[in-house]
Amino acid sequence: MKMNKIVLFSTLFLFVNHLQAQNFQRPFPQHNKYFTGSIKPDHISQTQLDNSVTGFYTQWKKRYIKTLPGNTESYVWFGGKDGKRCVSEGQGYGMVITALMAGFDPTAKTTYDNLYRYFKSYPDKRSKYLMAWAQYTNGKSADGTSATDGDMDIAYSLLLADKQWGSKGPINYLQSAKQMIAEIMKLDINHQTWSILLCDGIESESRDYFDTRSSDFMPSHFKAFARATHDNRWNKVIDKNYSLFSNLQNKYSPEAGLLPDFIVAINKNPRPASSHFLESPYDGYYNYNACRDPWRIGLDYLLSGDVRSKKMVTKINRWIRETTNNDTYNLAAGYTLAGTDIKTRNFEALSFIAPFAVSAAVDSKNQLWLNKVWDYMIAFKMKDFDYYDNTIKLMDMIIVSGNYWRAVD
Numbered sequence: 058m059k060m061n062k063i064v065l066f067s068t069l070f071l072f073v074n075h076l077q078a079q080n081f082q083r084p085f086p087q088h089n090k091y092f093t094g095s096i097k098p099d100h101i102s103q104t105q106l107d108n109s110v111t112g113f114y115t116q117w118k119k120r121y122i123k124t125l126p127g128n129t130e131s132y133v134w135f136g137g138k139d140g141k142r143c144v145s146e147g148q149g150y151g152m153v154i155t156a157l158m159a160g161f162d163p164t165a166k167t168t169y170d171n172l173y174r175y176f177k178s179y180p181d182k183r184s185k186y187l188m189a190w191a192q193y194t195n196g197k198s199a200d201g202t203s204a205t206d207g208d209m210d211i212a213y214s215l216l217l218a219d220k221q222w223g224s225k226g227p228i229n230y231l232q233s234a235k236q237m238i239a240e241i242m243k244l245d246i247n248h249q250t251w252s253i254l255l256c257d258g259i260e261s262e263s264r265d266y267f268d269t270r271s272s273d274f275m276p277s278h279f280k281a282f283a284r285a286t287h288d289n290r291w292n293k294v295i296d297k298n299y300s301l302f303s304n305l306q307n308k309y310s311p312e313a314g315l316l317p318d319f320i321v322a323i324n325k326n327p328r329p330a331s332s333h334f335l336e337s338p339y340d341g342y343y344n345y346n347a348c349r350d351p352w353r354i355g356l357d358y359l360l361s362g363d364v365r366s367k368k369m370v371t372k373i374n375r376w377i378r379e380t381t382n383n384d385t386y387n388l389a390a391g392y393t394l395a396g397t398d399i400k401t402r403n404f405e406a407l408s409f410i411a412p413f414a415v416s417a418a419v420d421s422k423n424q425l426w427l428n429k430v431w432d433y434m435i436a437f438k439m440k441d442f443d444y445y446d447n448t449i450k451l452m453d454m455i456i457v458s459g460n461y462w463r464a465v466d
Contacts, residue, residue, distance in 0.1 A: 073079055073333050083219050084160020085111075089462045091361035095135040096421050097459050098431040106458040110451075114154070116439050117451050118162070122151065124171060131171035131176055138445045145203065148176055149210025150448045156217035157462075166222055169214075169435050173228060176211055183257050186240045190256065190374060203260035205245045205273045212237040213278045217287055217466035220288035231285075238282045242290060251290075251297040252323045255335070267324040268334075271316040272349040274298045276357040276366065276465075284465040299365045301327060306372060313380075313396030314372025318346040319346075329394060339399060343392040345445075348409045351416035352387075352453055358419045359456070360463050370416035377413055378426050385410070385433035408435050411453035418457055431457060 086107045098106060132143040133151035152172050156355040159165035182201035183185035188211060190204035215234035218224075224231040244257035247266060253273040253308045259266055276295050283291035301323065307316050309329055319330035319340045329341035337344065352375055358366035376396055383388035390406035391399035417423035435454070437445050455461050 060142060076125045081159040081165070081319060082223070083221055085158050086161070086458075087460050089459050091418070091459070093283070094196040095359050095426055096418055096427060097457060098428050099424060100428045101431075103459070105205060107460070108461060110454050110458050111158075111170070113159055113435070113439070113451055113454060114161070117154075117447060118168075120439060121147075121444055121448070122168060122172075127173070129171055131168060131177035132175045132192075133172070133448070134444065135191075138443075140193045140195075141199075142192050142194045142196075143175070144191045145176070145207025145211065146190075147207075147444060147448065148172060148188065149207045149214065152176075152214035152453060153210055153217060154332050154344070154448075154451060154455065156214050156221050157262055157460065159221050167217045169218060170228060173215075173218075173233075174310075179425040181257060183244060184240045186236045187244070187257060199286050200258075202256050203245075204271070205241070205253055205256055206275075208237060208245065208257075209273070209278050212241060213275075213281060213464055216281055220464055227275055231459055235286055238288075241282075242288065246290075246294060247323075251293045252301065253294070253298065265321075268321045268330070270319055270346055271302070272318075272353060274302065274344045274350075276363065277353075280357075280361060281463065281465040296392050299369075302369060304367070305329075306369065309393040310396070313392065313394065314369065315342075315343040315376075315392060315394050315396065316347050316350050317341045317394060318344045339391060341394070342399060343394060344399070346407065348391070348406075349412055351451065352412035352449070353455060355412075355416035355419055356456060356461070359461075367419050370419055373413075374416055374420070374423055378423070383426055383429070385429050388413070388433075405437065407434065407437060407442055407450040411450045414457045415453050427457070 074321050090101060102298055121134045123134045127236055133147035135141045135144050136146055152169060155165050155169045178190045179189045179192055179198055182188050183204040187203040189198035189201050189209050190207060191199035212234050214232045218230040244269055245254050247254055250267060252269045254272055255265060255268060279291045279295050283289060302316060305316055305327060319328035319334050321330045322328060329343060332338045334340040351370055353368045354366050357363045388410055389398040390402040390404055390409050413426060414434060417427040417430060434450060
């Protein structure tokens with residue numbers, strides 16, 4: 058009888074501990090009030106917005122969150138393309154999303170911690186605090202270097218996790234975030250131009266030391282990094298890149314306001330990269346990297362009211378509405394910097410569509426356009442798109458519905 062009481066007490070203790078571990082401070086939905094003048098779709102109710110997010114999240118998690126057999130490590134499934142199982146970019150997206158969806162998802166913390174353990178099991182070869190950018194289906198890493206954007210999203214997610222669950226459990230989220238942020242500043246930032254390096258494998262003597270990927274500029278992340286670490290160098294990164302991007306817009310895309318996937322020669326004569334600089338014939342175009350810019354840049358205005366953000370995406374908003382005649386069915390999957398469609402790209406791509414919803418949210422002048430983009434975006438079925446399109450769609454749905462928040466106040 059005494060033994061049964063001990064077993065009962067132990068079981069109750071573990072159960073209570075489990076419940077405490079799942080406690081959250083900012084449960085979904087948050088209905089965050091963004092900066093004055095920002096908007097959300099207004100042709101449907103907030104409940105409908107939330108339900109669209111939770112419904113798509115449920116599908117997304119079922120399809121893309123995979124757990125290693127017999128392990129407590131999970132990853133965001135890349136889809137097996139080129140034999141890859143997971144990329145750090147996707148792991149970062151997944152960790153941010155999971156922290157934001159706690160409250161709706163009662164197992165969000167368990168999922169997040171599993172994603173964290175996977176990230177820690179595949180360290181970058183230069184720093185144990187960063188993640189190797191890709192793993193193949195056989196579990197081996199591609200080359201051991203990190204991807205700048207993946208590391209930045211993972212670090213931001215850790216700040217979210219600290220705010221959501223606290224850091225007194227088995228994983229010290231805040232400490233891990235600060236360790237990552239310090240390494241990102243050390244290895245992923247060019248300390249001469251304060252531009253963002255393509256990866257941590259690039260050193261001062263590398264030929265692409267003064268080149269950057271436009272979508273790696275995440276000003277709202279950098280502001281959180283500065284607040285969390287009291288490192289004012291992040292403000293230099295924000296200021297220098299806003300200036301760089303403004304000059305690029307004015308010189309190479311004065312009508313459309315678009316930025317290229319890659320920018321080269323930042324120290325001398327910043328310009329769009331040439332064809333096949335790194336990934337494709339369209340490396341100097343608004344292509345599959347730069348398509349995230351309206352989201353990354355526009356989010357900064359929603360969270361902080363930075364006028365540089367609004368000015369930059371206002372150009373893009375004006376152009377995209379004009380070039381499509383306010384008809385979402387005219388959206389293309391890629392553009393030249395002059396704002397013309399890339400030939401053969403007359404198909405739908407959520408990675409291009411969804412970010413235009415975030416940029417539209419900065420101004421009430423875009424209300425009808427935002428409503429149309431929202432309806433167009435959510436109508437597509439998950440089965441018809443890959444991890445990249447579906448994950449960017451979900452991230453931007455969370456933002457546009459008012460359920461994204463600052464990791465550090």
